[in-house]
Amino acid sequence: MSESEVTTEGVRGTRPGREATTGTSAGRRWRRKRRGEQPVVPPAEFTSYYGKPVLNPPVWESPDIPGYLFLGGLAGGSSLLAAGCDLTGRPGMATAAKTGAFAAGVLSLAGLVHDLGRPLRFLNMLRVFKVTSPMSVGSWILSGYVPSAGVAALCALTGRLPRIGAAATAGSALLGPAVASYTATLVSDTAVPAWHDGYPEMPFVFVGSGATAAGGLGLLAAPAGETAPARNLALFGAGMELAAFERMKRRIGMVAGPYSSGRGGRYVRAGKVLSLLGAAGATLGRRSRIASAASGAALLAASAATRWGIYHAGMASAGDPRYTVIPQRQRLRERAKTAESPGLPAAG
């Protein structure tokens, strides 16, 4: 039965009725966009179930989880900076870095707990230790790191118990790099294409971003005469982050799409621009207290923007079946090709 509405402007909403061509809307075909980047993978036939994602996208929310990634990097980098300042006699920056590390560590933990579906059950994370679960490993690292960073910060701020303070500073500097890097494994150890496929470079992006943030905080908060190591750390971090990110995007091909487009792409681009501005400002404005502080703020913002970009890109890649199906199809085709040519050794 064909149903349509007759209006003064003619027949509207004509439905095909019995002539409906069933099945033509199932299994959408992916059409290549005319404009923009060409996909690296040949646009072979792509089908999906009504365009619905294959994966269930992460339920992790912003700002909790991207904030947790950013603050973990900031805390880890700052603890290293603090230990170095203690060793080289830069008490002003040491106190700033210790306080920053502790605050970032606590907030990072708070973000993680707040994002749990059952926050009161946080301690369930500590009923087991599993190296196969980066979140389990991370919970144990954080539960060692945060108290240690807290003692270091309190001793520095109050000036009491210097020996315990020194031990706590050393302890948090030892755990700091782990705090900054484990979150990369955490996001990579998922089926989310943009996160998983980037796993070799991801930790370098993360520690680079952490060093950028820690250097930025040092430039922002430390007295003028003590900022040189913070500036150097920020430049090192920004360089490593940008280089690792570029390498990752190039290697993973079409799966890197969400790092360049959409919300994730906008954050990543903002991070890049802020990073370059901050690095330039920190280098050129090294004599100026104000220029240094402004560069520090830009570097902190750059690190945060990168983390938010990675978060949103991951969400986008999980929500689009293209990023799951096309690389897997490609893998199957290559495996079939290898199997067909017995002369070639099988890919290990």
Place this chain on the structure above:
Amino acid sequence: MAARARQPGRPASQPGGLASLFTMLGGGLREAMAGSAAPGGRPAGAPRDFDPAAVSGYPDHPPRMGFFTDTSVCIGCKACEVACKEWNHVPSGDLAFTGMSYDNTIGLGADTWRHVAFIEQRKPLAFQEPGVHHEDVDVLALASQGSGTSPGEAAITPPTPGGAGDQLRWLMSSDVCKHCTHAACLDVCPTGALLRTEFGTVVVQEDVCNGCGYCIPACPYGVIGQRNGDGRAWKCTLCYDRLIDGMEPACAKACPTDSIQFGPLDELRERAAGRVGQLHRAGVTDARLYGESPDDGVGGDGAFFLLLDEPEVYGLPPDPVVTTRDLPSMWAHAGAAAAALTIGAAGAFAAALLGKRS
């Protein structure tokens, strides 16, 4: 039967509290590490008959149980979806009209543990002759012959000549948790809420899960989900409580066409191989098994399928891989990055020292 005394979701060999730390070290962890070794399909060192229950701390366990879902006989009745919801107290979820054929549940998640996919295609199904008409058939005369109608006479109508437009097939498939041999959800769970049962299946302990949500993006099939207003992760338990009492899962019990078959995995694999051969001989050349091979990226599924088209048509990944397969390499890279950060920080101070001197 000793198993009867057990609480569902908490087998005697995997108690909560501190003791579970050691269980994890001896069980889930050992399994997971064994399951994360080599690139390309089955992990190195994992034999083809890798026994997930045995490596999880059940030396003496019943055979591995699973599902074989033969979609070629699925009629899309959704009895499985309903039976599952009834038996497991699964809430209705947020159902809305999707316009996707007869599918409003869309996919698996916290509130959908069996999901029936509907796909309409313009393809003939084997030797099917579409567009038959029955106007000139005397059905009363045929009925009066009773069941004695010979096959020749029973072929009542000639097929009408039809073009491609007459060809229609309707694919229906009841999807479910795959209960992977190497299960990413189980590997990444930081609380030990997810566990391997003695039947080789994977179950969430609802009283342990703290809703961290890590298992959700870890699953390569998009099975497990977080329940709204509850916060915890939920998925198919393969009716663990029924299994303990020697009963088949609710969905298999309710399936009117035996599209969902339950049994020991070895037996199901044999049956499935026979069924594919039968369909191929009948001209259904599209028939293929999915998730049956222990050589795939998850070491084979405990719940596998007979499909009539590519997996992605049904919303399934064509070549799923357990994410923890690459975990040793991920940790190695993270360690290298941590070292790089330490060296970079040391370098930052060294450069500052040199800068001061010059």
